[in-house]
Amino acid sequence: MIKYNLKCKNNHEFESWFADSKEFDKLNRKKLLECIYCNSTKISKSIMAPMVSVVNDKKNKDNQIVNLLKKEKNQLIKIRNFIENNFEFVGKNFSKEVRDIYYDKKQNKKIYGTTSAEERKELSEEGIDLISIPWIEKDN
Numbered sequence: 537m538i539k540y541n542l543k544c545k546n547n548h549e550f551e552s553w554f555a556d557s558k559e560f561d562k563l564n565r566k567k568l569l570e571c572i573y574c575n576s577t578k579i580s581k582s583i584m585a586p587m588v589s590v591v592n593d594k595k596n597k598d599n600q601i602v603n604l605l606k607k608e609k610n611q612l613i614k615i616r617n618f619i620e621n622n623f624e625f626v627g628k629n630f631s632k633e634v635r636d637i638y639y640d641k642k643q644n645k646k647i648y649g650t651t652s653a654e655e656r657k658e659l660s661e662e663g664i665d666l667i668s669i670p671w672i673e674k675d676n
Contacts (some may be wrong), residue, residue: 543582544571612672619669623648631655638664 539553540560544628550572556561560581563569565578621648626633630649651659656666 541582542579544576546573546574546576547581548573609672612670613640613674615669616672617647619648622646625649634659634664
């Protein structure tokens, strides 16, 4: 869409929107445009101030990205703190421990730990859903 300032033969000025510049030319050639004040069909484009938007310079964009990454890091640290405070760390024994919990429905233990890609695949094939969380270092 494009907006033009238009002017009729009687110097009335008004604005109108068009799909593109070709659309204006086509409608004007067919005399389908008319002045909203006097109904004149002799219409031309008048001088128009262009719309200008301030484009952030590279430094501003870099700062925005850094701020976004800091926010994301803080969110991941909050998740890590929650897990550390509410789940038991079982380290590399995670696969064994999660199977024990999964197959013994009486156990309701919350755990976290580490697995290899192969162990994760095997657990998934057994129907055990896992969530992998990026583990952000707190002091980094």
